[in-house]
Amino acid sequence: MSKGSLVKPELIKSLEDWVARYPKAANIGFDPETREPTIYSDPAKTTRVRSIPWKREADTLTILSNPSDFSPQAVSAATSRIGKIREQRNQLAAVGNEQLRLAESNLMDAWRVYEAAPASGKASLRRDILTAEATMMELEGKMAPKDRVAVEQQGMVRSYVPPMPFSRRGISVTGLSEA
DSSP states (O other), rough: OOOBBOOOGGGSSHHHHHHHEEEETEEEEEOOOTEEEESSSSSSOOOOOEEEOOOOOOOOHHHSSSSSGSSSSHHHHHHHHHHHHHHHHHHHHHHHHHHHHHHHHHHHHHHHHHHOOGGHHHHHHHHHHHHHHHHHHHHHHHHHHOOEEEEEETTTEEEOOOOGGGGGOOEEEGGGGOO
């Protein structure tokens, strides 16, 4: 296809087809108003045959921080999405907290037994304390959020846990029923 040639509109069915022909075909371009990929019937781009709508997304937290700027459907989808994530986090935290309480209890019991033992038996009981501490430290490590972000401010490094994983923040504005 030479530069400036026309492509048959029925050959362009997807954005992939449009992109493959964009720099070469004279009758495809961007709609001046919507900026969507558009197929025209003529090289002058006066008669529009069809446009391929962009997949539009919005950030969940942006929608919830400015609900008046978005449709009620978008606000509802964002509220639903963040509610599901909070529910998942709460369930995981409840299970983890119970396991952590049990590990702390085992550590305290190991210390009580150690303190109550005669001096001759304390050496072997230290291993129980170290094992209980290691178990508790391992549980604490497993409970730490995986999506933490290290933030450096004024020479200090802090851990920031985003309110929602970045990979799950996008909401399709064109298909809000998916939320």
